Amino acid sequence: xxxxxxxxxxxxxxxxxxxxxxxxxxxxxxxxxxxxxxxxxxxxxxxxxxxxxxxxxxxxxxxxxxxxxxxxxxxxxxxxxxxxxxxxxxxxxxxxxxxxxxxxxxxxxxxxxxxxxxxxxxxxxxxxxxxxxxxxxxxxxxxxxxxxxxxxxxxxxxxxxxxxxxxxxxxxxxxxxxxxxxxxxxxxxxxxxxxxxxxxxxxxxxxxxxxxxxxxxxxxxxxxxxxxxxxxxxxxxxxxxxxxxxxxxxxxxxxxxxxxxxxxxxxxxxxxxxxxxxxxxxxxxxxxxxxxxxxxxxxxxxxxxxxxxxxxxxxxxxxxxxxxxxxxxxxxxxxxxxxxxxxxxxxxxxxxxxxxxxxxxxxxxxxxxxxxxxxxxxxxxxxxxxxxxxxxxxxxxxxxxxxxxxxxxxxxxxxxxxxxxxxxxxxxxxxxxxxxxxxxxxxxxxxxxxxxxxxxxxxxxxxxxxxxxxxxxxxxxxxxxxxxxxxxxxxxxxxxxxxxxxxxxxxxxxxxxxxxxxxxxxxxxxxxxxxxxxxxxxxxxxxxxxxxxxxxxxxxxxxxxxxxxxxxxxxxxxxxxxxxxxxxxxxxxxxxxxxxxxxxxxxxxxx
Numbered sequence: 001x002x003x004x005x006x007x008x009x010x011x012x013x014x015x016x017x018x019x020x021x022x023x024x025x026x027x028x029x030x031x032x033x034x035x036x037x038x039x040x041x042x043x044x045x046x047x048x049x050x051x052x053x054x055x056x057x058x059x060x061x062x063x064x065x066x067x068x069x070x071x072x073x074x075x076x077x078x079x080x081x082x083x084x085x086x087x088x089x090x091x092x093x094x095x096x097x098x099x100x101x102x103x104x105x106x107x108x109x110x111x112x113x114x115x116x117x118x119x120x121x122x123x124x125x126x127x128x129x130x131x132x133x134x135x136x137x138x139x140x141x142x143x144x145x146x147x148x149x150x151x152x153x154x155x156x157x158x159x160x161x162x163x164x165x166x167x168x169x170x171x172x173x174x175x176x177x178x179x180x181x182x183x184x185x186x187x188x189x190x191x192x193x194x195x196x197x198x199x200x201x202x203x204x205x206x207x208x209x210x211x212x213x214x215x216x217x218x219x220x221x222x223x224x225x226x227x228x229x230x231x232x233x234x235x236x237x238x239x240x241x242x243x244x245x246x247x248x249x250x251x252x253x254x255x256x257x258x259x260x261x262x263x264x265x266x267x268x269x270x271x272x273x274x275x276x277x278x279x280x281x282x283x284x285x286x287x288x289x290x291x292x293x294x295x296x297x298x299x300x301x302x303x304x305x306x307x308x309x310x311x312x313x314x315x316x317x318x319x320x321x322x323x324x325x326x327x328x329x330x331x332x333x334x335x336x337x338x339x340x341x342x343x344x345x346x347x348x349x350x351x352x353x354x355x356x357x358x359x360x361x362x363x364x365x366x367x368x369x370x371x372x373x374x375x376x377x378x379x380x381x382x383x384x385x386x387x388x389x390x391x392x393x394x395x396x397x398x399x400x401x402x403x404x405x406x407x408x409x410x411x412x413x414x415x416x417x418x419x420x421x422x423x424x425x426x427x428x429x430x431x432x433x434x435x436x437x438x439x440x441x442x443x444x445x446x447x448x449x450x451x452x453x454x455x456x457x458x459x460x461x462x463x464x465x466x467x468x469x470x471x472x473x474x475x476x477x478x479x480x481x482x483x484x485x486x487x488x489x490x491x492x493x494x495x496x497x498x499x500x501x502x503x504x505x506x507x508x509x510x511x512x513x514x515x516x517x518x519x520x521x522x523x524x525x526x527x528x529x530x531x532x533x534x535x536x537x538x539x540x541x542x543x544x545x546x547x548x549x550x551x552x553x554x555x556x557x558x559x560x561x562x563x564x565x566x567x568x569x570x571x572x573x574x575x576x577x578x579x580x581x582x583x584x585x586x587x588x589x590x591x592x593x594x595x596x597x598x599x600x601x602x603x604x605x606x607x
Contacts, residue, residue, distance in 0.1 A: 021083055027076045028141065031069065035138035038065050042134055046215055047177030062130045069137055070100045096136055103129050157586045161579050163230065167198045168575070171223045180216035181206075188564050193220070195571045198227035199578035200470055202318025202440030202553020203544075205560055205567065209323045214304075220319060221308055227578075228315030228348075228470040229276060233269070272352050276314065283310035283344045290337040298330055313344035316471040318440015318553030326443045333420070335427040338443055342431050345439040346401075349465030350393065357390040388501045389477065393466045396476040404433025404460055411453045416444035436460035438471035440553025447556045454543060454556075461550040462518070472551030472577045474518050481511040510582065517581040522549050525573045532565040544570065549577035 038061075045058055077093055171194030175185060185193075189205050196203050197220045206212070212220065288306035291299060299305060305321055312319045322328045331337060347355065364385050409417070409429035417425045428443055435441050436457045449457070464473010481496065485508050488496045496503040525545040530538060540558045547554050548570045562570065576584065 021079055021085075024076055024079050024083075024085070027072050027079075028144065031072055031076075031137055032141035032145070034065070034068065034072075035134060035141055038134045039138050042131060043174070043177065047174070047179045049178060066100070066103075066130055066133065069133060070097070070104070073097050073100070092140060096133070096140075099129075100133065157583050160230070161584055164198060164227070164575065164579055167223070167227060168195050171195075171198055171219070174219045175212075175216060177215070179213060180219055181212055183211070185211070188567050192567050192571055194223060195574050196553070197223035197317065197319065199472070199551050199574045200224055200228050200315045200317040200438075201472075201548060201551040201574045201578075202312075203548060203555060203559050203570065203574070204319070205562065207323050208319055209321050217308065217321060221311055224315050224317045224319060225311055228311075228317065229272065233272065268352075268356075271356060275352070275355070279344070279347065280307075280310050280314050283314060283340060286310075286340045287337060290334060290340060291331075294330055309341065310344060313341045313439065313441070314348040314470070316345055316348050316438045316440070316465060316469075316551070318435075320441070326441050327445065332443060333424060335424060338427055338431045341441060342434045345434050345437065345441075346397070349437050349439070349469050349471040350397065351466040351469035353468050354390050354393045354466060357385075357387060358394070361385040361390075388499050388503070391499055392480045393476050396480045397466065400437070400460065400463065400476070401430075401433050404436075404456065405430045407456055408432040408453065411450055411456070412444070415450055415453075416448050433460065436552060436554065437463075438465045438473055438550055438552050440547075442554060446554060449556075451539075454539065457554065458543065458546050461546045461552045461554070462522075464550045464552075472549070474514050478511045478514050481507055482515060485511070514580075514582050517585075518549065518577075521573060521576050521581055522546060525549065525569050528569045529562070529566045532563050532569070533561070536561065545573060548573040551577050 041058070041061060050058075073093055074097060077090065077097060080090055168191070172187070172191045174180060175190040175194055176187065178184070185206065192203075192205050195201075208217065208220065284303075284306040287310050288303055291302055291305065294302070308319070308321050311317075318325075320326065322331070326332070326338065326341070350358075405426075406429075409425060412429070412432070413425060417428050420428055431441075431443055437460060462473060463479050464475060465471020467475045467477055481503060484496050484498055484503070488494075495505075496508055522542075522545050525548070526538075526542050529541045529545060530536070533541070536558050540556045543554075543556050544558055544562075546552075551574060559570075
């Protein structure tokens with residue numbers, strides 16, 4: 001047996017790890033600890049008020065850190081090349097070495113040549129390059145440790161839940177930094193805001209625009225971005241990026257990314273991260289273009305506004321740097337901006353597998369059409385490019401958007417949409433049907449909505465976005481499968497069929513389990529909040545709890561009025577809505593050892 005194990009061929013990653021010299025392993029550990037300590041110093045630098053002597057000490061520390069890292073990297077790269085170890089991170093360490101040498105030359109050699117290199121010198125003479133080096137080195141060293149995730153015996157569902165717990169804890173600590181807020185923040189408010197950002201909800205107990213400093217807003221933005229995609233997605237991305245992939249990492253990420261083909265795990269991971277960043281950048285540029293006419297006095301930092309809202313929209317977070325959000329008078333009638341935000345929300349809520357499948361379908365149709373133009377005859381064979389999951393999500397999304405727009409237009413025509421023209425009413429109704437789908441932005445006064453519209457919002461919030469997306473709710477496929485099952489039962493079928501395919505019973509069981517668990521969590525949350533805050537109206541509390549569980553972020557104005565126990569209830573509700581109650585139960589309960597048996601069947605009276 002041992003001989004067989006010894007003869008098993010190693011993967012390139014394992015082979016590289018086997019031949020790492022002891023000195024290199026020691027340098028790896030040293031740089032990890034050093035960069036981690038430097039990161040803590042950086043947090044002190046930006047998060048706390050400094051003593052009179054602190055700036056000089058920080059200046060010396062940063063420069064000593066720079067020189068030590070430069071020496072360690074040079075030695076490590078030399079040893080790796082001498083021992084012919086080909087790490088995937090070697091090229092990035094080489095780029096970092098080049099950058100550091102350029103900084104060294106610019107600072108100490110080109111000091112007298114200020115004419116052509118003044119901008120370069122000003123940049124390298126600041127602390128900004130050292131900040132970049134701290135994060136870069138820490139990222140490289142931590143990414144190598146992500147292999148420990150794949151070797152652990154922790155269930156992926158447990159790892160998923162724990163990753164959000166860890167991210168919420170880190171976010172709470174960062175928001176408690178003195179320089180993150182103008183007047184300080186309590187622990188419960190920091191925990192609430194961090195949970196809301198990580199769970200991409202958007203409910204806030206403090207005004208994001210006035211309570212948080214630029215540092216605090218950047219922290220919230222990072223929490224939204226990492227929470228939207230998931231910290232494990234980023235950890236695995238950088239781990240593969242710097243360290244390379246392995247079979248264990250592919251198996252670990254298989255269910256995480258909803259990818260059945262192990263050979264496509266790395267490709268899918270890179271597609272998700274790159275697609276997200278590119279779309280957010282394009283969205284930020286479009287948002288920036290749509291607000292150019294706003295005076296500088298009203299909106300001084302337009303590009304920061306554009307980046308924040310593009311990320312918040314794509315991640316379906318609903319956070320805004322304006323006190324009134326998109327209901328602000330200078331944005332209330334900016335219909336191009338609202339359409340851009342709506343498109344970002346829809347794409348982010350569709351789910352990455354759906355977006356990639358739709359792209360493959362459109363690409364296939366385009367190539368087929370171009371081929372028919374060249375050959376003169378159309379291609380007769382049409383493969384099934386669109387899968388059932390994509391068809392269900394697309395149709396359900398279009399139905400919800402179409403029905404929501406029409407109903408909102410009719411219900412709010414003379415109410416919250418009264419101040420808009422016909423075109424504005426259509427855009428407002430469309431945006432009003434998009435934003436309850438876990439987005440959280442509002443262009444109207446939420447407290448003025450009619451009762452039927454509030455009920456419509458409760459339904460849209462409860463359904464939410466699509467699976468494998470950044471949104472929450474019970475998901476479009478869940479409600480679609482449940483309705484199809486009801487139709488099948490009414491027609492006397494013992495199975496669910498759609499698009500000439502049969503839906504597995506496991507999917508049907510999961511759909512009804514998710515529906516029941518969601519109603520139980522929301523019902524319990526409503527009961528507890530009304531118990532702790534009886535002065536709040538039942539309708540407002542129900543709206544708040546639906547919004548929290550579906551990670552929507554819309555409110556009728558009671559979030560700031562919640563007591564501490566009610567805030568804890570909403571925090572737990574937001575967390576359960578983001579990680580999923582079924583996922584949490586799967587992670588907590590042990591799986592049965594075997595199902596190779598059958599008991600005698602009994603019929604239960606249902607109706």
